[in-house]
Amino acid sequence: MSASEICFMPATKMAQRIQNKALSCQDVMKAHLTQIDQIDPKVNAIVTRVPGDQLMERAKAADEALAGGKSVGPLHGLPIAHKDLVPTEGLRTTRGSRIFKDHIPDQDGLIVERLKNAGAITIGKTNTPEFGAGSQTFNDVFGETLNPYDTTKTCGGSSGGAAVALACGMIPLADGSDMGGSLRNPGNFCNIVGLRPSPGRVPVWPNEAPWFPLPVEGPMARSVEDVALMLSVIAGPDSRAPISSAEPGQIFRRPLERDFKGVRIAWSPDLGELPVDPRVTNVLEGQRHVFEDLGCIVEEGQPDFSMTDEIFKVWRSWYFELELGELLKTHRDLMKDSVIWNIEQGQQVTGPQLGRMETKRAELYQRVREFMQTHEFLICPVNQVPPFPVNCRWVEEINGVKMNSYIDWMKSCYYITCTGLPAISVPCGFTPEGLPVGVQIVGRHNDDFGVLQLAHAFEKATMAGKRRPAVTR
Numbered sequence: 001m002s003a004s005e006i007c008f009m010p011a012t013k014m015a016q017r018i019q020n021k022a023l024s025c026q027d028v029m030k031a032h033l034t035q036i037d038q039i040d041p042k043v044n045a046i047v048t049r050v051p052g053d054q055l056m057e058r059a060k061a062a063d064e065a066l067a068g069g070k071s072v073g074p075l076h077g078l079p080i081a082h083k084d085l086v087p088t089e090g091l092r093t094t095r096g097s098r099i100f101k102d103h104i105p106d107q108d109g110l111i112v113e114r115l116k117n118a119g120a121i122t123i124g125k126t127n128t129p130e131f132g133a134g135s136q137t138f139n140d141v142f143g144e145t146l147n148p149y150d151t152t153k154t155c156g157g158s159s160g161g162a163a164v165a166l167a168c169g170m171i172p173l174a175d176g177s178d179m180g181g182s183l184r185n186p187g188n189f190c191n192i193v194g195l196r197p198s199p200g201r202v203p204v205w206p207n208e209a210p211w212f213p214l215p216v217e218g219p220m221a222r223s224v225e226d227v228a229l230m231l232s233v234i235a236g237p238d239s240r241a242p243i244s245s246a247e248p249g250q251i252f253r254r255p256l257e258r259d260f261k262g263v264r265i266a267w268s269p270d271l272g273e274l275p276v277d278p279r280v281t282n283v284l285e286g287q288r289h290v291f292e293d294l295g296c297i298v299e300e301g302q303p304d305f306s307m308t309d310e311i312f313k314v315w316r317s318w319y320f321e322l323e324l325g326e327l328l329k330t331h332r333d334l335m336k337d338s339v340i341w342n343i344e345q346g347q348q349v350t351g352p353q354l355g356r357m358e359t360k361r362a363e364l365y366q367r368v369r370e371f372m373q374t375h376e377f378l379i380c381p382v383n384q385v386p387p388f389p390v391n392c393r394w395v396e397e398i399n400g401v402k403m404n405s406y407i408d409w410m411k412s413c414y415y416i417t418c419t420g421l422p423a424i425s426v427p428c429g430f431t432p433e434g435l436p437v438g439v440q441i442v443g444r445h446n447d448d449f450g451v452l453q454l455a456h457a458f459e460k461a462t463m464a465g466k467r468r469p470a471v472t473r
Contacts, residue, residue: 001023001027003030003031003034003035004031004035004169004472006023006027006028006031006032007031007032007035007169007170007172008169008222008468009172010172010222010223010225010226011075011078011172011173011221011222011223011226011229011230012223012225012226012229014028014078014172015074015075015076015077015078015229018066018076018077018078019066019072019076021066021067024059024063025059025060025062025063025066025076025077025121026056026059026060026063028059028077028078028079029055029056029058029059029077029079029121029123030056030059032079032123032169032170032171033052033055033056033123035168035169035170036049036123036170039148039168039169039170039471039472040165040168040170042146042148042151042471043145043146043147043148043151043155043164043168043471044127044142044143044144044145044146044161045126045127045145045155045160045161045162045164045165045168045170046081046123046124046125046126046127046161046165046170046171047084047094047124047125047126047127047141047142047161048084048091048092048093048094048124048125049123049124050091050122050123050124055079055121055123058121059077059121062076062077062119062121063077072119073117073118073119073120073233074118074119074229074232074233074253075115075118075119075120075173075229075230075233076118076119077119077121078119078120078121078172078173079120079121079123079171079172080115080120080121080122080123080171080172080173080174080175081122081123081124081125081126081161081162081165081170081171081174082109082111082112082115082122082124082125082126082174082175083125083126083128083158083159083161083162083174083175083176083177084096084125084126084127084128084161085128085131085132085158085177086109086111086112086175086177086217087105087107087108087109087112087206088105088108088109088112088122088125089105089106089107089108089112090104090105090106091104091105091122091124091125092104092125093105093125094125094139094141094142095128095130095131095132096127096128096129096130096131096132096139096141096142097130097131097139097141097334097335098140098141098334099327099331099334099335101141107206109204109205109206110203110204110205110238110240110241111175111202111204111217111234112175114233114234115175115230115233115234118233120173123171125161126159126160126161126162126164126165126174127139127142127145127160127161128157128158128159128160128161129157129158129160130335130336130339131323131324131339132157132158132177132179132182133158133320133336133338133339133342133406134157134158134338134393134394134406134407135156135157135158135180135181135182135185135186135383135394135407135409135410135413136154136156136157136160136390136392136393136394137154137155137156137157137158137160137161137186138390138393139336140336144390145157145160145161145164146164146390147164147189147190147387147390147435147469148164148167148168148190148469148470148471148472149167149190149191149387149434149435149436149469149470150387150433150434150435150470151390151471152389152390153189153387153388153389153390153435154189154387154388154389154390154392155186155189155190155387156185156186156187156188156189156190156383156387157182157185157186158176158177158182158186159174159176159177159178159182159183159186159187159194159220160186160189160190162174162175162176162186162220163176163186163187163189163190163192163194163220164186164190166190166192166220166221166222167190167191167192167222167468167469168469168471168472169468169472172221172222172226173219173220173221173226173229173230174219174220174221175217175218175219175220175230175234176194176217176218176219176220177215177216177217177218178194178196178215178216178217178218178417179214179215179216179316179319179414179417180312180316180407180410180413180414180417181196181382181383181410181412181413181414181417183195183196183216183218183220183425184196184382184413184423184424184425184438184440185382185383185410185413185425186220187220187382187425187438188382188383188425188436188437188438188440189383189386189387189435189436189438190436190469191427191436191438191464191465191467191469192220192221192222192427192465193220193221193222193223193224193226193227193424193425193426193427193455193459193465194218194219194220194227194424194425195218195219195220195227195231195422195423195424195425195448195451195452196216196218196416196417196422196423196424197216197218197219197231197235197422197448198216198245198420198421198422198445198446198448199213199214199216199243199420200213200241200243200244200245201216201218201231201235201245201247201422201446201448202216202217202218202219202231202234202235203236203237203238203240203241203243203244204216204217204241205238205240205241207241208322208323209319209322209323210240210241210242210243211242211243212315212319213243213420214312214315214316214319214417214418215319217234218231218234219231219234222465223459223465224256224424224426224452224455224456224459225256225456227424227452228252228253228256228452228456229252229253231249231252231448231452232249232250232251232252232253233249234249235247235248235249235252235448236248236249236250245446251449252448252449252452254449256452256453256456256457257453257456257457258453258454258457259295260291260294260295260296260454260457261294261295262295262296262297263295263296263297263376263377263454264296264297264299264374264375264376265291265296265297265298265299265375265376265377265378265379265454266299266300266301266302266371266375266377266378266379267288267291267298267299267300267301267379268300268301268302268378268379268380269281269284269285269380269381270380270381271302271305271380271381271411271412271415272302272304272305273305274384274411274412274415275384275398275399275400275401276381276384276385276398276399276412277384277385277386277398277399278399279386279431279432279435279437280381280383280384280385280386280431280437281381282431283428283429283430283431283437284381284428284437284439286429287428287429287439287458287462290458290461290462291379291458293461294457294458294461296377298379299375301371301375302371302378302380303364303367303368303371303372303378303419304367304371305364305415306364307360307363307364308364308414308415308418309411309415310357310360311357311360311361311364311418312414312415312417312418313345313407314349314353314354314357315354315357315361316342316407316414317342317343317345317346317348317349318346318349318354319346320339320342320343320345320346321343321345321346321347321349322346324339324343325343325346325347328340328343328344338394338406341405361418364418364419365419365420368419368421369445372421372444372445376443376444376447376450377441377442377443377444377450377451377454378421378441378442379439379440379441379442380412380416380439380440380442381412381439381440382412382413382425382437382438382439382440383409383410383412383413383437383438384398384409384410384411384412385398385409386431386433386435386436386437387435387436393406394406394407394409395408395409412440413440416440416442419442420445421442421443421444421445422442422443422446422447422448422451423440423441423442423443423451424440424441424451424452424455425438425439425440426438426439426441426455426458426459426465427459427462427464427465427467428462428464429462429464430464430467436464439458441454441455441458
């Protein structure tokens with residue numbers, strides 16, 4: 001088996017072959033390290049690496065454990081890289097900031113802890129924008145991460161390095177995080193799968209705002225089945241995370257096959273009000289028939305998203321001030337303008353304003369809940385634009401409509417964030433220029449498994465995710 005065959009093998013199959021001893025952990029690690037050496041200089045996705053000799057020793061130990069009959073986890077021997085926002089014990093974690101360019105944590109984040117306990121081997125960290133701010137992956141520590149389908153374009157963000165590493169076969173699984181779309185946007189731009197789970201589905205620790213539901217952590221992979229495998233490991237309750245779901249992660253190891261005949265879904269090409277680039281719309285409309293072919297009853301429509309933009313921006317700015325306000329006092333000169341802007345917006349938020357936004361968020365939840373009682377799923381764009389030039393820091397207009405801030409072009413994702421519903425980005429097709437476009441599938445409250453099922457059925461019908469990026473050919 002060639003190194004390329006190993007590197008693009010589904011994680012589910014790779015894990016099975018390792019445990020059946022048809023594939024050694026050392027062969028898997030060697031293939032991925034070779035792939036990183038060959039491809040990463042072209043795209044800049046994995047920014048901090050564990051030395052190769054250490055990784056080969058860990059892979060050897062994993063083989064010896066298996067040969068000795070020891071009980072192993074479901075990800076035994078699989079290489080994995082972690083987003084450069086999540087702490088990793090003994091491994092540099094910069095958060096994409098010059099302030100933390102030499103920071104080495106003394107503990108793992110909970111998601112890293114669970115992945116290691118499942119047998120995954122950490123190989124390094126994936127690039128992210130400064131403090132994860134914005135859906136364009138660049139920072140002053142490591143520079144830009146490039147889209148592997150066209151290296152003149154952005155890969156999205158903020159889990160951009162993770163998406164690129166997956167698309168290029170440098171890792172089989174990756175973790176990411178999402179407040180305004182950071183698991184979904186880069187998945188969409190890089191032709192891989194990114195799931196924003198329900199808040200609490202994947203517990204987050206350490207966490208300065210453990211009851212706050214907008215930021216989540218979750219899985220990314222090249223297929224829906226692989227995402228489900230990873231979710232089965234990182235989901236489940238933990239007392240350190242007070243909103244964590246009581247359901248065990250093992251529920252996501254059930255078969256994803258399902259009959260969708262008669263299932264009513266809402267088709268919304270613009271969430272009722274958003275400007276969407278016609279290249280995106282054309283790709284989505286070209287695949288609308290797939291849901292009908294699966295037996296779904298497809299109806300135009302969407303919930304009422306009134307006030308959602310203001311809800312998101314007020315709560316986001318509150319969170320930025322909470323997380324980074326003290327750093328602004330001491331390291332303003334080391335922060336990018338958009339981060340400073342967000343923190344200063346948070347400094348202006350008042351208690352009564354937060355109270356009004358919470359009331360409006362409660363009203364939004366009830367409107368969405370009522371809508372989803374008659375529609376099991378909502379289908380909409382992931383991004384309102386296809387991948388744009390990497391030297392463009394954010395989209396300033398769509399279809400002639402001016403974007404007033406660096407996050408305005410991400411509304412198709414952050415509107416969904418405010419609902420609290422699970423959502424996934426799945427490869428859908430390509431623009432005439434060969435740029436990836438994904439579709440966003442949104443499910444009912446806490447129905448992460450249903451979202452995975454419909455995404456799996458769509459993925460099997462379209463096979464759009466099988467197209468590999470140019471830099472790997």
